[in-house]
Amino acid sequence: MEYDVVIGLxxxxxxxxxSKMFSASPVNFGAPANSCVNEVDLxxxxxMPCVNREAIRMAIMACxxxxxxxxxxVKFDRKNYYYADLPKGFQITQQFHPIGRNGxxxxxxxxxxxxxxxxxxxxxxxxxxxxxxxxxxxxxDFNRAGTPLIEIVSEPDMENGAEAASYVENLRQTxxxxxxxxxxxxxxxxxxxxxxxxxxxxxxVFGVKNEIKNLNSIxxxxxxxxxxxxxxxxxxxxxxxIEQATRRFDEATKTTVLMRKKEGNVDYKFFPEPNxxxxxxxxxxxxxxxxxxxELPDAKKARFVDQYGLSDYDADVLVAxxxxxxxxxxxxxxxxxxxxxxxxxISDVLAYANKNDIDLTSLKDKMDGLAKLINMVDTKxxxxxxxxxxxxxxxxxxxxxKLAKAKGMKQMSDPSAIQGWIDAVLDANPQSISxxxxxxxxxxxxxxxxxxxxSKGQANPGLANKMMVESLKQRIG
Amino acid sequence: MFEHYKNGDPKTNYEKAxxxxxDSQDKYNDxxxxxxxxxxxxxxxxxxxxxxxxxxxxxxxxxxxxxxxKTTACCHILDNYIPQYNATIVEKLINAGALIMVKSSMxxxxxxxxxxxxxxxxxxxxxxxxxxxxxxxxxxxxxxxSGAVAMAIGTDTGDSIRKPAAYCGVVGFKPTYGRISRYGxxxxxxxxxxxxxxxxxxxxxxxxxxxxxxxxDRDMTSINEKPEPYADxxxxxxxxxxxxxxxxxxxxxxxxxILDQFNALVDKLKANGATIQTVYxxxxxxxxxxxxxxxxxNCEASANHSNLDGLRFGVRMDGDDPTNxxxxxxxxxxxxxxxxxxxxxxxxxxxxxQEKLFKKAQRIRRLLVNATMDLFKxxxxxxxxxxxxxxxxxxxxxxxxxxxxxxxADNWLILGNFTGSPSIxxxxxxxxxxxxxxxxxxxxxxDQLCLDLASAIExxxxxxxxxxxx
Numbered sequence: 001m002e003y004d005v006v007i008g009l010x011x012x013x014x015x016x017x018x019s020k021m022f023s024a025s026p027v028n029f030g031a032p033a034n035s036c037v038n039e040v041d042l043x044x045x046x047x048m049p050c051v052n053r054e055a056i057r058m059a060i061m062a063c064x065x066x067x068x069x070x071x072x073x074v075k076f077d078r079k080n081y082y083y084a085d086l087p088k089g090f091q092i093t094q095q096f097h098p099i100g101r102n103g104x105x106x107x108x109x110x111x112x113x114x115x116x117x118x119x120x121x122x123x124x125x126x127x128x129x130x131x132x133x134x135x136x137x138x139x140x141d142f143n144r145a146g147t148p149l150i151e152i153v154s155e156p157d158m159e160n161g162a163e164a165a166s167y168v169e170n171l172r173q174t175x176x177x178x179x180x181x182x183x184x185x186x187x188x189x190x191x192x193x194x195x196x197x198x199x200x201x202x203x204x205v206f207g208v209k210n211e212i213k214n215l216n217s218i219x220x221x222x223x224x225x226x227x228x229x230x231x232x233x234x235x236x237x238x239x240x241x242i243e244q245a246t247r248r249f250d251e252a253t254k255t256t257v258l259m260r261k262k263e264g265n266v267d268y269k270f271f272p273e274p275n276x277x278x279x280x281x282x283x284x285x286x287x288x289x290x291x292x293x294x295e296l297p298d299a300k301k302a303r304f305v306d307q308y309g310l311s312d313y314d315a316d317v318l319v320a321x322x323x324x325x326x327x328x329x330x331x332x333x334x335x336x337x338x339x340x341x342x343x344x345x346i347s348d349v350l351a352y353a354n355k356n357d358i359d360l361t362s363l364k365d366k367m368d369g370l371a372k373l374i375n376m377v378d379t380k381x382x383x384x385x386x387x388x389x390x391x392x393x394x395x396x397x398x399x400x401x402k403l404a405k406a407k408g409m410k411q412m413s414d415p416s417a418i419q420g421w422i423d424a425v426l427d428a429n430p431q432s433i434s435x436x437x438x439x440x441x442x443x444x445x446x447x448x449x450x451x452x453x454x455s456k457g458q459a460n461p462g463l464a465n466k467m468m469v470e471s472l473k474q475r476i477g
Numbered sequence: 478m479f480e481h482y483k484n485g486d487p488k489t490n491y492e493k494a495x496x497x498x499x500d501s502q503d504k505y506n507d508x509x510x511x512x513x514x515x516x517x518x519x520x521x522x523x524x525x526x527x528x529x530x531x532x533x534x535x536x537x538x539x540x541x542x543x544x545x546x547k548t549t550a551c552c553h554i555l556d557n558y559i560p561q562y563n564a565t566i567v568e569k570l571i572n573a574g575a576l577i578m579v580k581s582s583m584x585x586x587x588x589x590x591x592x593x594x595x596x597x598x599x600x601x602x603x604x605x606x607x608x609x610x611x612x613x614x615x616x617x618x619x620x621x622x623s624g625a626v627a628m629a630i631g632t633d634t635g636d637s638i639r640k641p642a643a644y645c646g647v648v649g650f651k652p653t654y655g656r657i658s659r660y661g662x663x664x665x666x667x668x669x670x671x672x673x674x675x676x677x678x679x680x681x682x683x684x685x686x687x688x689x690x691x692x693x694d695r696d697m698t699s700i701n702e703k704p705e706p707y708a709d710x711x712x713x714x715x716x717x718x719x720x721x722x723x724x725x726x727x728x729x730x731x732x733x734x735i736l737d738q739f740n741a742l743v744d745k746l747k748a749n750g751a752t753i754q755t756v757y758x759x760x761x762x763x764x765x766x767x768x769x770x771x772x773x774x775n776c777e778a779s780a781n782h783s784n785l786d787g788l789r790f791g792v793r794m795d796g797d798d799p800t801n802x803x804x805x806x807x808x809x810x811x812x813x814x815x816x817x818x819x820x821x822x823x824x825x826x827x828x829x830x831q832e833k834l835f836k837k838a839q840r841i842r843r844l845l846v847n848a849t850m851d852l853f854k855x856x857x858x859x860x861x862x863x864x865x866x867x868x869x870x871x872x873x874x875x876x877x878x879x880x881x882x883x884x885x886a887d888n889w890l891i892l893g894n895f896t897g898s899p900s901i902x903x904x905x906x907x908x909x910x911x912x913x914x915x916x917x918x919x920x921x922x923x924d925q926l927c928l929d930l931a932s933a934i935e936x937x938x939x940x941x942x943x944x945x946x947x
Contacts, residue, residue: 039562043784045555046542046564046661048696080780080826084799089783138799140788269826271835274667274777276697 001237002201005229006209007164007194008156011171012149013181014127014189015058020146021126022049022092027148029187033141041146043087048275051076055148056281057289058180059099059124062150064290065174066119068100072281076124076273081266084138085128087145095270098123099150105174106298107166117167118155125149156195156206160229161222168192168218173297176322185216192221196228198236207232208242212256215249224249228256300325308338317346323360324350330364334371337378344374348391366395373400380460382409413460415467418451421459422471425450437476444468478627478677479533479684487523487532488514491576494534497625498579505601505610507619509539510547510580518543518567518577528574529688535570536620536629539580540587540663543567550663551595552585554791554810564661565693566630566672573688578626581616585812586782587632587665588774589613590640591869594814599871602644604911604943608868611641613665614675618645621675622942628685629675634665635770636890638673639902639916644868646904646912646942647675648931650682652924654897655700657686658693664781666774667698669894677942679903679932683708686924700922710925713932716750720917720930721856724757726889729881730865734908739862739915742905745937756852756859758845764881765841767888770895772825772838779822785810842895849896853920858930860917861889863902867911893918899927904940912940 017027023040040047056074063070077095103119127147132139152171158164172183172190182189197209212228215221227249232242244262249255295303297319304315318328328345335341349370353360373394377387386409387400394400403409425447426433435443444465451464482490491514502508512518526532537543540550542560544567549555563571570577585594592600592615600615602608603622610619614631618641621629631638633651642649651673664670674685690704722743730736747753787793787806794809796802811819825834852859865886877883893900900918907913915934919927 039560042789044560044562044790045548045550045558045663045784046540046560047784048660050695050697078780080783082783082786082800082803084788084803087784087789089786090780142789267828269780269823269828269831271776271780271826271831 003198003233003236004201004203005159006156006197006199006206007158007160007225009152009154009158009164009167010193010195011152011154011168012127012191012193013062013152013175013183015055015148015150016179016181017052017054017058017148019052019054021052021055021124021148023047023146024050025146028143029182029189031143033139034143036143037145041087041142043089047088049092049273051276051279052148055124056099058148058178059122059150060286060289061178061180061293062152062175063100063103063122065178065293065296066100066103066105066122066152066171068103068119068122070100070286070290071097072283072286073097074099074279074281076276077270078273080269083128084140085131085145087129087142091125091128092273092276093125094123096272105167105170107163107170109166110162115157115163117157117163120153120155122150122152125151156197161225164194164225165218165222168221170297172218173320177294177296177300179294185218188216194221194225194228196225196232197242198229198232208244210242210244210256211246213246213248213259220249220251223254224256227254231256308332308342310339310342314339314342314346318342321350321360323353327360327364327367330367331371331374334368335374335378337374340374340378341371344370348388352392352395363395366397369394369397369400376400376404380413380462383457383461386457408456409458413463415463418455418459418464418467419471421451421454422464422468425454426471426475433472433475436472444472447472479530479681482533482627483531485532487526487574487576490532490534491519491578494576494578494626497623498534498536498620501603501620501623501625502579504606505603505619505623506598507582507600507610507616507623508579509549509551509582509595509597509616512546512577512579516546518546518571522571522574522576525572525574528572529684530570530628531574532576533574533628534576534578534626536579536581536617536626537567537577538583538587538614538617538629538631540583540632541567541580541630542661542663543577543580546580548580548663549596550586551583551597552785552811552815553596554785554787554806556596556792556810558791560661562661565658565695566689567661569688569691570630575628575688579620581614581620581629583616584613584637585815586663586778587613587634587637588778588815588818590635590637592616592641593871594812596812601871602868602911604646605868607870608911609644609871611644611868613637613641615641617675618642618647618649621645621647621677627676628681631673631675632662632665633671633673633894634669634774635894636888638671638675639863639890639893639900642675642902643863643904643914643916644912646914646940647677648679648682648904648935649673649675649902650679650686650899650928650931651893651901652686652690652899652927653700653921654894655696655698656899656924657689658691658696658699660693660695664778666777667781668777669770669774671894671897679901679928679935680708680711682901682931683711683928686928690924702922705925707925707928711932712929713936714750715746715930715933718750718858718930718933719752719754719856720746721754721756721852721859723859723861723889724755725760725763726861726886727755729885730862731882732866732908735862735865735913738906738908738913742915742934742938743860746933749933749937751933754856756856758848758852762841762844762848763889764884766845766891766895767884769838769841769845770888770891771821772834773842775818775822776825776835776838777822779819779826782815782819845892846896849892849898850920857926858917858919859892860915860934862886862905863890863914863916867908867913890916897921899924901927901931903931903934903938904942905938906940907943910943
């Protein structure tokens, strides 16, 4: 039987604020356990919440970048439930009045077309503590408790794992460019819950959904969804019934595993947080935030194509990595040949950073020196091959011109010197001359190669090639 | 009373008050914890003996967090709770030079009006030990009434300062909602909770308010206004002032003695220049005050106290897993009345019930606020007896909870919490040797006006505390 697949995503994103959502204690991933806590985070008697203005600013940035309508009246609610990782016995969230509603993300489908995935809402809330279950005890680290979160809830607009992965990737990139989150799925600063259901093709009645929790990478989002679709399809095809449940993705087997069956919806007894009066945001403050967003990935990509004449592919590769992007812009600034700058960036600089485990942003101030090197290639002062030999030294701060000089690398464009090498090579390779005469074009490459070898790489290869053709014509007559 | 201690040697004052507090505890069981002279609460105050409360012995209700000093809110689950921080008002009191002598008894988690539910046992009324002090701030009321301290901090969610003040013959004042920071005070119901004081005079209440008031960035509901020199500005002139007598309250009181003394007071206020006007609430609406109050208070309380789970502080009971630790700790550590209230609160918040219970109560609150604000268009203050009876006997069954007297006269003070209005109880006289009192409420933010009218009432009533061993 044919099915329509319905996929919706709920994404929790930790905001990169200095302090917590409702308290003054620091937000610091990786700090020693329970070192970033105060009476508010621990829910000690008498604590009161105080809203973090910076968190609101970041939430507004996210809403604006993702095309949501911002509610200028900020309200919070209590979500009541008992759990060891929830110090107050309730979470302060925005159940009734999310900060943003009705946005969207554009994703690219496999056929290259663009699809709009709608975002239902973004709301602000606080994170829970982290539990560590040992065989005979449970340990709790409250450092994470109270960390500001935004929850981004999509409409069920996706149909397969690839679309969902593309949605998460676009979202991740946008939040990263906004600077509002580390968006590291492996560290939990971006957490993704997926809802998957199947319905008979064309039906307007939704099927029973299963929720897959806490996927720790984008590729796992895709794998988990595709597995889950196949699993549900299999059950339905065999006349079975899907039971509503929460599942988790098992990395080892690449399958989804049942965590718990849903026993009716939990009643969270939501009600307005009485200790935080509604906050009316100043419209000029909102406008200032919205009008000063950093450049977002799509805009940056378009600009790279437009301003630097890059291909879509190159622009994509650059924009996918913020550090690479920043370096590229610094490099392109000093390079006459922007396309050449992009090539160096995508191949050499990226490989160098990966090999040496260097943060790309730390290379940004080395880009002027690298630009000089690349410009020397562009003006044919040195060959591309020579430039690659100098590349690492240049990134270590040495001057390209001085290096080239010291190593005798200046590219030779003096026709008389090149003619000397050509004559020597032709004299030594009569067979190649007759091969060339016989129509074997390969022989030309070989002969030019010999010239390069003889000149220790200093001969201008373009010029050498052109003069070789002339000399061959003369010798063949 | 403050005058009596002022300029005294703090150590001498401490020692005298310490003795008096022990005496008061022996007689009335009003103390939970005594503060040693060496404790930072005292020692730090010694550095501020130029402050407005220098060397003045005071008490804190035991729901006010004191760093390094046990704070139990008279609830067993907090028997071993030693806060790591001071409530904002504790810092203010220390900086004013006040000597915090004791933590005073209260109803468990401030949820009660009798002080019979304290984990440390009932508090006796200093005028008649067979009677209750009233609650929930009963310990604070008794300590001021017995003269052990000159001022005591209380909290007031329904009438928890103003009712025990009436029963114990002292001034009980809760200013406008948000005037005094609630940060560090163990809550009951956040939208109704107020901090206030017990004193023996209106002037002392005014001096105290100047110390306690002011914006606190850690309490987002606190008012963004600087404190005023309330005591210096006190003005008891009644000319040009209109006082509204709440007819519904008067009509529902049976006690003729109380009514006679109240009417005599009103005559004096008139003679002193006040314009007197009797005003009425819609009776049916007013009778919904108490049930609406219970719903809102219990709903908010059930969430507020969800942090009492034994995991991070307090008395922890064993369990197979964290969930069972929480269940066992709460079952063991919370009294039966508290658990009942939490059940009611949770019930009112369930999605299926919220519309007809919690939200309906909120709408009634809004109607009562609107009705009160309408009255304030015509009068400066609303006046009535603070309670329809003297303090009840400890062993009497609770009153008929559906009588007019109970629904209206015994609980009208809740209007002050619904509206957030400043409201003050001032002693009026005696009935059978026990104090009776009046209460005046003015519109929100008019704390000075409230104190001014109270001062005029204080002068007119001429109340004298009884001397001798009470």
